Amino acid sequence: MSVTYLGMPPFPQAAQDSTRDTRLRSNLRHATHTIRDKRAGAVAELPDWAALRTAGAQIKDRTLRHLDTYLEQLEAAVTAAGGTVHWAVDAAEANEIVTRLVRETGEREVVKVKSMATQEIGLNEALEDSGIAAYETDLAELIVQLGDDRPSHILVPAIHRNRGEIRDIFAEKMGRWGRPAPDGLGDSPAQLAEAARLHLREKFLNAKVGISGANFMVAESGTLVVVESEGNGRMCLTLPETLISVVGIEKVVPTWQDLEVFLQLLPRSSTAERMNPYTSTWAGSTESDGPRGFHLVLLDNGRTDTLADQVGRQTLRCIRCSACLNVCPVYERAGGHAYGSPYPGPIGAILTPQLDSVETGLDASLPYASSLCGACYEVCPVAIDIPEVLVHLRERVVQGGTVTVRGQRTTVRPAKGHAAERAAMRAASWTFDHPRALRAGERLAVRARRLVPNRLPRPGSAWTDTRDTPRVPPESFRDWWRRTRTPAEATEAAGKGGEGKVRQERAGSARREGPTGGVR
Amino acid sequence: MRVALFVTCINDALYPRTGQAVVTLLERLGVEVDFPDAQSCCGQPQFNTGYRHATEPLVERYADAFEGYDHIVVPSGSCAAMVRDNYPRIGAKAAAEGRGRVLSAAAERVVPRTYELTEFLVDVLGVTDVGAYYPHTVTYHPTCHGLRMLTLGERPRQLLEQVEGLQLRELEGAEECCGFGGTFAVKNAAVSSAMGADKARHIEASGAGSVCAVDNSCLMHIGGVLSRSGSQVRPLHLAEILASTRNAPL
Amino acid sequence: MSSRETVLGRVRRALADVPRGERPDEAPVGRDYLRVHGERSPRETVRLLTEHLTDYRARVHHCSPAGLPEVVAELLSRQGSRSVVAPAGVPDAWLPRDVEHVADSPTLTARDLDAVGSVVTGCAVAVAETGTLVLDASRDQGRRSITLVPDHHVCVVRVPDQVVGSVPQALERLDPARPQTWISGPSATSDIELNRVEGVHGPRTLDVVLVGEDSSML
Numbered sequence: 010m011s012v013t014y015l016g017m018p019p020f021p022q023a024a025q026d027s028t029r030d031t032r033l034r035s036n037l038r039h040a041t042h043t044i045r046d047k048r049a050g051a052v053a054e055l056p057d058w059a060a061l062r063t064a065g066a067q068i069k070d071r072t073l074r075h076l077d078t079y080l081e082q083l084e085a086a087v088t089a090a091g092g093t094v095h096w097a098v099d100a101a102e103a104n105e106i107v108t109r110l111v112r113e114t115g116e117r118e119v120v121k122v123k124s125m126a127t128q129e130i131g132l133n134e135a136l137e138d139s140g141i142a143a144y145e146t147d148l149a150e151l152i153v154q155l156g157d158d159r160p161s162h163i164l165v166p167a168i169h170r171n172r173g174e175i176r177d178i179f180a181e182k183m184g185r186w187g188r189p190a191p192d193g194l195g196d197s198p199a200q201l202a203e204a205a206r207l208h209l210r211e212k213f214l215n216a217k218v219g220i221s222g223a224n225f226m227v228a229e230s231g232t233l234v235v236v237e238s239e240g241n242g243r244m245c246l247t248l249p250e251t252l253i254s255v256v257g258i259e260k261v262v263p264t265w266q267d268l269e270v271f272l273q274l275l276p277r278s279s280t281a282e283r284m285n286p287y288t289s290t291w292a293g294s295t296e297s298d299g300p301r302g303f304h305l306v307l308l309d310n311g312r313t314d315t316l317a318d319q320v321g322r323q324t325l326r327c328i329r330c331s332a333c334l335n336v337c338p339v340y341e342r343a344g345g346h347a348y349g350s351p352y353p354g355p356i357g358a359i360l361t362p363q364l365d366s367v368e369t370g371l372d373a374s375l376p377y378a379s380s381l382c383g384a385c386y387e388v389c390p391v392a393i394d395i396p397e398v399l400v401h402l403r404e405r406v407v408q409g410g411t412v413t414v415r416g417q418r419t420t421v422r423p424a425k426g427h428a429a430e431r432a433a434m435r436a437a438s439w440t441f442d443h444p445r446a447l448r449a450g451e452r453l454a455v456r457a458r459r460l461v462p463n464r465l466p467r468p469g470s471a472w473t474d475t476r477d478t479p480r481v482p483p484e485s486f487r488d489w490w491r492r493t494r495t496p497a498e499a500t501e502a503a504g505k506g507g508e509g510k511v512r513q514e515r516a517g518s519a520r521r522e523g524p525t526g527g528v529r
Numbered sequence: 530m531r532v533a534l535f536v537t538c539i540n541d542a543l544y545p546r547t548g549q550a551v552v553t554l555l556e557r558l559g560v561e562v563d564f565p566d567a568q569s570c571c572g573q574p575q576f577n578t579g580y581r582h583a584t585e586p587l588v589e590r591y592a593d594a595f596e597g598y599d600h601i602v603v604p605s606g607s608c609a610a611m612v613r614d615n616y617p618r619i620g621a622k623a624a625a626e627g628r629g630r631v632l633s634a635a636a637e638r639v640v641p642r643t644y645e646l647t648e649f650l651v652d653v654l655g656v657t658d659v660g661a662y663y664p665h666t667v668t669y670h671p672t673c674h675g676l677r678m679l680t681l682g683e684r685p686r687q688l689l690e691q692v693e694g695l696q697l698r699e700l701e702g703a704e705e706c707c708g709f710g711g712t713f714a715v716k717n718a719a720v721s722s723a724m725g726a727d728k729a730r731h732i733e734a735s736g737a738g739s740v741c742a743v744d745n746s747c748l749m750h751i752g753g754v755l756s757r758s759g760s761q762v763r764p765l766h767l768a769e770i771l772a773s774t775r776n777a778p779l
Numbered sequence: 780m781s782s783r784e785t786v787l788g789r790v791r792r793a794l795a796d797v798p799r800g801e802r803p804d805e806a807p808v809g810r811d812y813l814r815v816h817g818e819r820s821p822r823e824t825v826r827l828l829t830e831h832l833t834d835y836r837a838r839v840h841h842c843s844p845a846g847l848p849e850v851v852a853e854l855l856s857r858q859g860s861r862s863v864v865a866p867a868g869v870p871d872a873w874l875p876r877d878v879e880h881v882a883d884s885p886t887l888t889a890r891d892l893d894a895v896g897s898v899v900t901g902c903a904v905a906v907a908e909t910g911t912l913v914l915d916a917s918r919d920q921g922r923r924s925i926t927l928v929p930d931h932h933v934c935v936v937r938v939p940d941q942v943v944g945s946v947p948q949a950l951e952r953l954d955p956a957r958p959q960t961w962i963s964g965p966s967a968t969s970d971i972e973l974n975r976v977e978g979v980h981g982p983r984t985l986d987v988v989l990v991g992e993d994s995s996m997l
Contacts, residue, residue, distance in 0.1 A: 025719040034723075040973040060812035071806035074797050077790045090956065096783040148979065149970035165970050172971055198971040202979050209980065214889045230955035240927065240966040240981025247923045248889045258786065263803065265955040269947035270812070272961075276909075280969050283831060284909035284946075287981060288961035289923075295958050297885035298922040309786045317793035338706045342723040378717060380710025380724070381577060383677035397618070403579030416789040434575045438583040441538065441569035442590055451542050471715035475722035476753030479543050486536050486545035490564045 011372075012129055012311070012364045014159065017349030019374035024343035033344050036171045041335045047281035048332060048388070054283070055273065064270045066392040069326035072228075072261055073316060079228040079261045080307065086231025090293025092303040097255075099310050099366075099415075100130035106306050107132060107220065107253055108139045114251050116141075116217045122235060122242045123147035124222030125163060125329055126255045126308055128351035129364070132220070143220065144186070144212050146241035148205050155182040161345025161353060163331040164279055169344055172196040183208050209241065219245035219300065223256045224328065225271060226305075229264050232292045233305070236275055236285050246289050252300035257308050259316075259325040271328060274390035278330035311364030317413035320401040324359050326391040331356075333385035333395060339378055348375065355385035359398040366415050373424040376402035407431060451485040458483070533563045533598040535591075535643070537608045537745075538570035544745045550772035551604050551646060554661075557774075558654060562602075567594035573611040578712045581619060585632060588616050592635035600653060601643045604768050606675025606743045609645040614678050616640060645675060646768060647684040647743060657687045662775045664694030667765070668737035670728070670751065672744040673706050685743055685767055692770060698737040702727070709750035725754040732762055739763040741770055815944035816908055824907045825938045825989065825996050831910025835964025836977050837985040841997035847990055848873055851899060851933060854986045858931045860896025866921025869899055873935070883921040892928035898982070899933045900926055903959075905942045905987075906949045910964065912936065912987065913949060915957040923960055932982040934962070938991040 017023065027033060052058050072079055084094045097103035111119055119136065121127065121143050133143040133154075145154045152167035153160050156178040160166030167175065176196040183190045183204070188211050190204045221242065225234040233254060235242050246252060262271065276285045294303045315321050334340045334354030345353030349371045350361040358379060362372040376399045385395040405412060407430070409423040423431070440446045458481035465473045472478065484492070532555065536548040555562045572587035591612065595601045603609040617640060620633030650656055669689060675681045689697055708714070708724025715721075728751055732740045738761075742748050745766050752764035765779075773779035780788075819827065829839045842850045852875035855863060862879040864887070874880055881887070881895055901919030902912045912934050914920040919935075926932050936942065943949050953959060966981030977983065991997055 021717050021719065024717060028719045028723045036972070044969075044973045055816060057812040057816070060809065064809055064812055067806070067808040071803055071808055074794060074801070074806050075803040076794070077787050078803060080787065080790070096781070096786050098782045098785050102782060146980075147970070148968050152970070165973060167970060168973065175971060198968075198974055198976040199978070201971055202968055202976050206979055210893070213980070214893060227955055232955040238966070239968045239970075239979035241979070243923065243927050243960065244980055247927055258790075265950060265953075266947075269950050272946050272950075280975075282835075282963070284906070284911045284961070284963035286835070286963050286965065286967045288959075290955065290959040290961075292956050292958075295916070298916055298958055299924075307786070309789065313786065313789035313793050316790065317795075319796055338708065338724050339717070339720050342720045376579075377713065378720075380673070380706050380708060380713045380721070382673035382706035382710070384673075384704075384706070387677055400577055400579065400615075403577070404581050405579075407579040408582060413793065416785070416792065430578070431580070434578060434580040434583050437570075438572070438575055438580070438587060441572070442586045444567060444569060447569055454542065468715065471718040472753070474718065475757060476725065476750060477756040478753065479749050481543060482545050484545060486541045486548035487564075487566070489545055489549060491566075494564070 011367050011369055012352070012361050013350045013369055013371050017371045019370045020343070020347055020349070020378040021374060023347035023349065024378070027344040027347050028342050030344070032171070033169055034342065036169055037341050037344055040165070040168050041341050044281055044335045048278060048335065051277040051281045051283065055277070061270055061273055062390055062392055065274050065390055066326060068262060068267050068270060069391055072263055073259065073322060073325055076258065076261070076316065079263055080258060082228040083226055083231060083261050086229065087293055087305050090231045092231065092293035092305055095304060095306045097306055097308050097310070103130050103255055103306055103308050103310065104132055104135035107255060108136060108141065110251070110253050110304055111136065111141050111218055112139070114218050118142045118144065118216070119218040119220050120144050120146050120212050120216040120245045120249065121150075122219070122221035122237070122245045123150050123166070124220070124255065125351060126222045126257050127220065128160060130255070130308065130310060132255065146209050146212065146245060148202065148239055151205055151209070152178060155179065155186065159346055160351055162334055163329050163352065163354070163356070169346070172198060172201065175201055179204050187211055213244040213248055216245070216249045218251045218253070219249035221245055221252065221254045223254050223260055224275065225268060226256055226261045227265050227268070228261050230292055232265065232290050234268065235289045237288070238280065238286045240287055243287055243289055246291065247299050249300055251302040251304070253304045253306065255306045255308055257310070258312050275328055275330055278332040278388065278390040311366060313416060314366070314413040315363040318363070321359070321363050321398055323393050324356075324363060324398055326393055327356055327360065328391060330390055332388040332390065336384040336388050338382065338384070339380065343378070348378070355379060355395045356393070359395055359402060362402055368421070368424070373406045376406060448487060451487065454481050455483060455485065530560070530600065531563065531598045532560050532600045532602060533565055533595050535568055535595065535601050535603045535608070536564065537603060537605045539746050539749070540604060543749070544766065547604050547745055547766040547768050550766065550768040551602065553772040554659060554768060555602070558656065558659060560654070563598070565594045571608045571611045573608060574711055576611065576615055576619070581622065584619060585623065588619055588632055589635050592639050595639055595642070599642065600649060601639065602646055602649045603643060604646045604743070604766065605745065606645050606672050606679055606681060607746065609643055610674040610678035612643045613640050645679055645681060645743065647681055647688060648679070650688060651684045658691035659688065659771050661692040661771045661773055662694055663692050663770045663773045663779060665739060666696045666698055666737040667739050667741050667770065668698040668700045668732060668735040669703070670700060670707065670732070670740055670742045670747070671703055672742050672747045675743050676704060681743070688767070688771060689741070695770070698735040700735050701731045707747050707751050709747045711746070714750055721750070722754070725750055729754045729758060729760065733760060737762065739765045741765045741767050743767050814947050819944060821939035821942070822996050824942055824944050828905055828907035828910065828942055829989065831907065832964070832987050835910050837910070837964050837987050840986065840988045842988060842990055843992065843994065844990055847935065847988065848875065850988055851875065854933050855897050858897055858984060860931060862895045863897045863899055864892065864895045864925050864929060865899045866919060866925065868918030868920070869901065873899060883925050885922070887925070889924060889928055892924060895929045897931040897933060898925050898929045899935070901935050901937075902941060904949050904952050905936045906944075906946060907942055908945050911949070912962045913953060914960045914962065915953060916959070923958055926960065927981055930982055931984045931986070933986045933988060935988045935990055938989045938996050
């Protein structure tokens with residue numbers, strides 16, 4: 010099944026519309042620039058940030074290289090602590106398990122902590138189909154749920170909404186789900202937060218079943234960790250009688266000590282705080298403190314396929330901090346919805362196509378939703394080289410290759426719609442590998458240089474709609490050099506020999522030792 | 530010291546003045562520069578679009594063309610980064626596909642000798658004052674691959690600050706990508722243009738008469754946006770400013 | 780085949796590149812980050828804790844053990860609380876007589892707690908660099924829900940012995956088997972335009988009382 014939403018167009022199409030949405034652009038610009046600067050300050054406080062980042066990447070790499078060992082260790086520890094562990098191969102199975110567990114409690118309502126994993130599997134919709142109402146309790150998730158909207162950011166799903174829009178959603182929709190918004194609700198963030206507090210308190214006090222994800226799972230102790238700000242997480246993790254946590258298998262870390270790295274990396278990268286307001290940790294269930302029943306659903310849903318790809322594997326280090334979204338110039342202009350899945354921004358552009366077992370047109374376009382500027386890699390607290398993975402996935406799109414799909418090694422063919430581009434790229438490479446052809450091409454361009462109009466038909470219009478084209482100079486550098494720097498007879502020799510010499514050298518390039526000189 | 534210029538395909542075909550400026554500049558600094566005619570393109574457009582296999586012959590060509598030189602000087606941050614960061618990856622992947630170590634060996638031969646122009650000036654020649662003269666206002670756009678893949682850091686600014694008469698103007702959001710991104714510029718034209726428009730706005734707001742960078746590909750995009758909007762700001766490769774002197778001003 | 784076997788089987792096949800027999804600790808993890816950021820005397824550590832607690836809008840107070848009941852009484856009165864819940868390990872003497880005392884007990888429901896004005900607890904450890912208080916459900920901290928539902932939390936920290944400099948130092952002191960709550964300032968959200976607003980679901984007022992014999996620490 011697909012992680013992407015049904016019927017989403019490829020990224021460039023969606024982005025074409027969203028970049029024109031001036032309100033969206035301004036909301037996103039304001040929000041991402043605010044957090045960007047704060048994050049830089051929070052990170053600058055720690056002189057050992059680079060060492061923490063390296064350690065974070067290494068701990069995750071160690072975990073991933075021995076994931077089977079750690080998962081079994083985790084399962085044993087959680088079970089010993091009184092929890093029940095379930096395994097879900099894919100989204101459908103995870104949804105079945107959770108639905109069954111909720112049904113067994115006899116409840117028709119659940120409260121939810123914000124969780125990327127449950128967004129990914131579409132749990133709310135699955136529960137709704139079974140007549141179970143799932144209430145999102147994170148403020149931003151509430152805004153999205155009440156507004157019948159989709160999340161557009163990992164940390165702040167309603168980042169695309171400004172305070173005025175949020176006020177309108179609360180005033181109009183809260184009453185349908187429970188306690189209505191206070192009369193005369195204003196649009197200050199404090200008033201809006203207060204309205205959410207009152208609306209949700211009823212839900213928390215009545216809740217019998219809570220559903221969460223987790224930021225980390227400690228293999229050695231079976232401890233789960235949820236990092237949050239508002240206290241809605243604590244409410245859902247503490248007050249209900251039954252707690253069900255749906256967690257991706259890559260969220261395991263080997264030891265309790267390892268948290269010393271991630272509890273420093275995550276808050277500063279995510280909300281730009283020294284520490285987030287609340288972090289809850291628990292192992293299994295505790296006598297007379299918190300839920301009596303604890304279920305952990307370990308979710309694969311494409312993660313083992315991602316694990317099988319040695320370049321793509323690093324994607325599974327992700328701790329969902331969203332720093333990469335906040336610095337991404339493409340995300341800032343296109344907005345999160347254009348990425349068509351719960352995972353927007355640079356991390357979404359590499360995660361979504363890897364998790365998907367059915368390649369969609371959107372999946373094929375996501376690796377191209379980047380100028381490869383590298384800002385994401387620079388801020389990533391676990392050093393995921395997102396540009397490297399993007400280019401790797403582009404290869405999969407246009408060259409095809411061997412990938413793992415639902416655990417099976419499969420050879421994929423290149424995606425459709427790239428034939429002309431492929432021909433052009435191959436022709437370019439051929440030309441660049443044949444200097445005489447290259448020279449001829451350059452000279453042809455020079456001769457035709459006055460003929461190039463400033464506005465081209467498609468596909469050139471993609472450039473010239475908004476940008477002038479450069480003027481082709483009267484002489485290439487190569488010809489200038491030859492004309493001014495090379496004696497006449499040498500020019501002749503080089504002109505003939507240039508290609509031949511390199512051809513000859515290349516034939517023996519593997520065994521050649523020592524410098525043989527260029528064309529000097 | 531045998532120094533070769535890797536002019537790059539875009540400079541060769543569209544911005545020969547940049548290559549000429551590098552030659553002028555290096556010769557002025559006493560460096561004998563050679564231009565191996567067998568060179569062509571580093572393969573970045575193909576590689577970054579996903580056509581790794583189509584890039585492979587260009588890796589070998591680069592390694593062969595520059596065999597025997599102590600230093601390969603590249604007036605482009607992104608082409609230098611392509612060689613330094615991606616050639617080893619291309620080699621490793623080819624080896625993993627069971628095609629031997631030829632490409633890895635090619636990469637090993639050229640990676641340590643390939644320098645972006647400002648690296649060569651500051652690190653190898655040890656100069657920041659190159660005797661340039663350019664009595665105009667300039668703002669500097671640090672292009673992404675130079676900034677983040679090569680970590681050029683302060684080198685370009687150090688060079689600009691020593692140019693006689695030059696007034697360096699601050700650029701808001703300098704480290705944000707201009708939106709070029711190779712084929713990204715046409716595959717995601719709307720986003721690319723939006724990024725370019727913001728960059729152009731900041732450049733205009735800097736009050737500088739020209740915008741300078743170490744990559745003509747980015748400047749082609751920035752210049753195209755500026756020119757379409759009727760801006761008088763001139764895009765200039767750093768080498769052209771550094772080559773400019775009192776006797777031979779730009 | 781069970782889903783468990785399917786997932787574990789897929790994991791093992793996906794890791795075909797990992798040499799057979801490689802032990803997990805053979806995959807390198809460099810721990811050359813700092814155990815604590817900067818050298819501080821215990822007094823400086825307490826001062827940093829105060830600074831960082833204040834930074835995140837917790838209200839910080841200082842007193843000697845003898846002065847604690849007076850401070851607690853003042854804080855409850857300022858909050859206007861007529862009832863206070865406290866776990867078994869908090870001495871009755873800490874609590875003022877003129878408010879109703881509610882003992883922490885498993886029979887207390889969330890609704891009961893919602894009607895209580897304040898909660899008074901101790902803590903397991905406090906972290907200066909991050910301005911964090913950690914509760915681990917020990918006798919003087921009680922069940923997690925009592926520090927969650929009431930709108931006012933008074934947390935007593937013994938200085939300097941309960942204060943550590945850093946997150947790594949805090950984790951060393953804590954038991955992963957116990958349910959923990961790490962608290963850094965009152966409940967907050969950044970969900971509206973990424974601006975931080977204090978006061979959502981957890982206690983909206985957090986008073987931290989640093990208690991020590993040595994007044995130079997405070």
